[in-house]
Amino acid sequence: MAPTLVDVAARAGVSTATVSRVLNGNYPVSPGTKARVLAALHELDYVVNGPARALAAASSDMLGVIVNDVSDPFFGILSSGIQWEAGGAELLAVICNTAGSPEDELKYMQLLLRQRARAIVLTGGGREDPDHAERVAQLIRQCHERGARVVFCGRQAPPDSEAVSILFDNRGGARALTRHLLAMGHRRFAYVSGPEANTTTTARAAGHRDALLAAGLEPEDGAALHGDFSRASGFAAGMELVRRGVDCTAVVAGNDLTALGVMAALREQGVRVPEDVSVAGFDDLPVAMDAAPALSTVRLPLREAAARAGRLAIGADDMPGPDGLVWLSSELIVRESVGPPGRGLASTARL
Template structure:
């Protein structure tokens, strides 16, 4: 039979009210009494009624984490970091996977609100569509009014919203990456972007175009095709570039997964990387350094950023930075997949 609150109180030699205070953590209890109650809880393997406590306290011991695709290492790394920080604070993290759907993101926000989360963490770039931003802002306002904290990790707060933000330097990292490719002598550089209407897509494409502009090159020097951040879409994008970007000596790609797809497509069609076409990615996912050739990319401190977001969401760390924004810098990693353009025209389209 499951132990009750009264059983714990009897074992610890305190009142049931004192046990409740220890469980809820919302009233002062002496260290010695807290230790006795905690020992009794462990000895009796007591499992509390979390929904009932959440109803009484107007919040739960759960943090909701919304990700676009938990199978994507970009989000898997962040989900793991958030989960560890939640556990360190005695909280449970619930991971909600939207599969990249703005509608699913709003659905999970509503569901998490209904469960009286301690806090909600929104990860990734998210949709830039005005209607989606307005709906997100309204739900964040509702959450904050109900006492649920909201932290944004990897995206700016919607207009009119004040909330802690962990910001990755997507624009600056993309600008540094394209500058590196340009510095090696490339002038015909194709680009594989993420999905249109997406915050991360926009920031990284802006950085890429800024580097081209600094070099006196316009958009005509950089054909752009879009993928969905998956490896398969990178493969398809490379096939499209073979058709529309004949003569390009380099391909800059908005994330590592798509870059690996681009390399696979080029290899399948007899195009050598980097001897004929250089390829660069973004994120520095674990597979990037093990690719053949090793992928030139931009490293974002994903795990560190996620852990900071987790501590802020759990209330273990205040965010005192100006504007409640913690800026996470990007780092260029030059590896073997980008080299100076080879002699003669690359084999685009493939021979």
């Protein structure tokens, strides 16, 4: 019986996806691994099935972009930049909204595979769930076997999937933001984060905690709330902080939209920002500069990330090193929503 791709992979000690990459030349493979695969092909006298290979490699002029919600400016900037790069390569970008659902993320990956998309870009944070990560990894392997590229923009690809990842320094940015608040004199904080079990939520909360612990402070559980990164959830969190009478002089939010919702709730309750309570966000969306007061935040290079993700997806940029990771830095942006400690939330809110 003629040897199969599985036989070659077993002989070389690699995955079938790696063998496919060597045969198709569509993804970089380390010289040592490539040499083992070529040796296994030679030893087993493996013959490429030309018609089957051509069929498997056939792809459409489609590039899929999977986002949480394209109406969210964070994802709007990313999807717009990726679409611009795709259009320059005469590819049709299809935007798929998941509303944060892990199952919908899998569904859209499967649908894009059925349509033989040339590439798939997954944006934003992801679910912290080993089972979900394995299912994503399986779909990535299917993409690679068909010659389709997969790029993650905003979170790391599952282990051993060999997809490319463009990563933001969420933890370092959050650490720098909280250090700034500490330098202004704040010692009593409330924190409004994003969805639980989300990679972006976890990284930003960890950076905030890093800075507090380094200053000898312990985060208070009663002053930490979860939202969904939307303005509405920020408003609800701000009202809940008032209801609880949380004793804080600064509210740190997991993103800008959440921070703007918190500011609206505090304003409704007669709390002045920053005279009574300081508020800070994350991302530096365009609206952050136009808020009243303008929002102190952390700037992420979203347009740079989108362009890089698009170019990697269409094959216009060289793949990064062996780890497949591209790290982009963050920048602290100081504006008027943060000032010295005021009287605090518990002393000023209308109950």
